[in-house]
Amino acid sequence: MSQIRTTSLALVLLSLLVFPLSGCGDRNSQADLNPSTGKHSDPAWLPTGHTIAVQDHGYACTECHGDDLSGGISRVACTTCHLGNQQQVHPLKWGQYAYALHSQFVKENGSTSCAVASCHGTDLNGVAGSGPSCSSCHLGGPTSAHPQEWNKDIISLHAGYIGTYPASSCATAVCHGTDLKGAFLSGPGCTTCHPDFK
Ligand code: HEC
Ligand code: HEC
Ligand code: HEC
Ligand code: HEC
Structure with missing residues (x-):
């Protein structure tokens, strides 16, 4: 008798365990x-x-x-697809600083591993809900932060930017800082060279 009771109790417990799970x-x-x-x-x-x-x-x-x-x-x-490990899409050492540390990675490895359909898009123009377009920050296309022609002589060529680009294109958190005082590990402050810059 007690044997049967134990069995049916076990069955009740089992069904309580199994049915919520199968739900x-x-x-x-x-x-x-x-x-x-x-x-x-x-x-x-x-x-x-x-x-x-x-x-x-x-x-x-x-x-x-x-x-x-x-x-x-x-x-x-x-x-x-992931460059870091099974869970992390970017190389682990980037940590919070992807905005600055990706630059060296792309210079060394090219952009093939970014140009994936579900990552930054095969044309690097970004994917909804996933990686942004590279040009959302860059002024010179996917692999050039500045307009490409500036790369010849950035010191003299950036001087004419005001006519072509709004100042807001430099004043971003990841580029030269929202206050143009520089961004950690990224662009220098304009005030480094222009001490009287507001
Ligand atoms: C029953 C088998 C099975 C299980 C379980 C499974 N996968 Fe897959 N997965 C596959 C197969 C087969 C493919 C290749 C076919 C395809 O692309 O769908 C695949 C492909 C993928 C892809 C690439 C899809 C693409 O379009 O390139 C991703 C991402 C993925 N799985 C993630 C996961 C994750 C995350 C889990 C766990 C939550 C998971 N899978 C569980 C069988 C499985
Ligand atoms: C076909 C490409 C592809 C494959 C294969 C793939 N993933 Fe992803 N995974 C992505 C992309 C793209 C993101 C970024 C999504 C975003 O930013 O919202 C991502 C993000 C993630 C994230 C969020 C963490 C992060 O760094 O953004 C986890 C967790 C994850 N994947 C797990 C897996 C697991 C586990 C597998 C294998 C079973 C897998 N993925 C296979 C493309 C892939
Ligand atoms: C969130 C903004 C942002 C996004 C998105 C972005 N970048 Fe950048 N990128 C920067 C910044 C800021 C620099 C300058 C960093 C430095 O000097 O260390 C840079 C520099 C670079 C450089 C070095 C060449 C140069 O002109 O300075 C390469 C190459 C590059 N990025 C490739 C890419 C690629 C490829 C993608 C897309 C997969 C991408 N970036 C997306 C912000 C971004
Ligand atoms: C490494 C030093 C350096 C940095 C950093 C720098 N500049 Fe300059 N900038 C110069 C020099 C030098 C000139 C004069 C170039 C010439 O006339 O050939 C100049 C000229 C200019 C001019 C033209 C007007 C003027 O004052 O001569 C503007 C506008 C300007 N820079 C804006 C900026 C902005 C905005 C930033 C930050 C995003 C910045 N600069 C960062 C060195 C720098």
């Missing part, structure tokens, strides 16, 4: 992959969908992407 079944790993196509079919999977899925049930990615997320049976390593 969340639409958020599990299987649901991330469309069984008929064998692909992630959420149209927003890249870039936002997979980030949210990782936060919600990241443990489930290893089933197909491998225990160390280096590909597994899916053959897609997270680092196919």
Whole structure:
């Protein structure tokens, strides 16, 4: 008798444990992959969908992407796109200073690893919900912070900028600082050379 009671109690406990979990079944790993196509079919999977899925049930990615997320049976390593590690898109040492430290990286490695459809776009013009256009900060196109012709002699050529570019294009937090007093690790303050600059 007590044997039967224990068993049925165990069953009740088991169903309490199992059914609430299966109620969340639409958020599990299987649901991330469309069984008929064998692909992630959420149209927003890249870039936002997979980030949210990782936060919600990241443990489930290893089933197909491998225990160390280096590909597994899916053959897609997270680092196919990410430059840092499985979780971090940018090189780890950039930390908070991507705005300044990316410059050296691109000079050394080129921009191929940025020009990815889900990252900064194949044309480097940015991707909605993901990486910004490189030209959103740069005045000279994807790989030139300043207008390209300035690179010949920036000291004399920047002097004529006022006619062509609004001062607000230098006065950004990541370029020369919103007060034009310079940005940490980035552009110098205008006052370094123009002491009487307001
Ligand atoms: C049931 C197997 C399976 C699971 C679980 C799974 N994936 Fe995938 N994943 C795949 C396969 C297969 C591909 C290659 C086909 C494709 O691109 O959809 C892939 C591709 C991807 C891609 C590249 C998509 C593209 O369009 O280039 C990303 C990003 C990705 N998975 C992220 C994740 C994340 C994050 C998780 C966990 C939340 C996860 N996957 C769980 C099988 C899986
Ligand atoms: C096809 C390219 C691609 C693949 C493959 C990929 N990711 Fe991403 N991932 C991105 C992009 C692009 C972002 C940036 C999204 C943004 O800025 O909103 C991102 C962002 C993330 C983030 C947010 C952290 C950050 O630095 O912004 C996490 C977490 C993440 N991915 C996890 C994974 C995991 C885990 C896998 C492998 C299972 C994976 N990703 C595979 C393109 C990819
Ligand atoms: C948030 C603003 C911002 C974005 C977005 C941005 N950059 Fe930059 N970039 C800068 C700043 C500021 C500098 C100058 C940094 C320095 O001198 O250390 C710079 C400098 C550079 C340089 C060095 C050449 C030069 O003219 O100084 C290269 C190459 C470069 N960026 C490439 C890129 C690429 C490629 C992208 C897009 C994937 C990109 N940048 C996106 C702000 C940005
Ligand atoms: C490394 C020193 C240096 C820095 C930093 C610098 N300038 Fe200059 N700037 C000069 C020199 C030198 C001239 C005179 C060039 C000439 O006439 O050939 C000049 C000229 C100018 C002129 C033309 C009018 C004038 O006063 O001669 C303007 C406007 C100007 N700079 C704006 C700026 C702004 C805005 C910044 C910051 C974003 C800046 N400069 C940063 C050295 C600098």
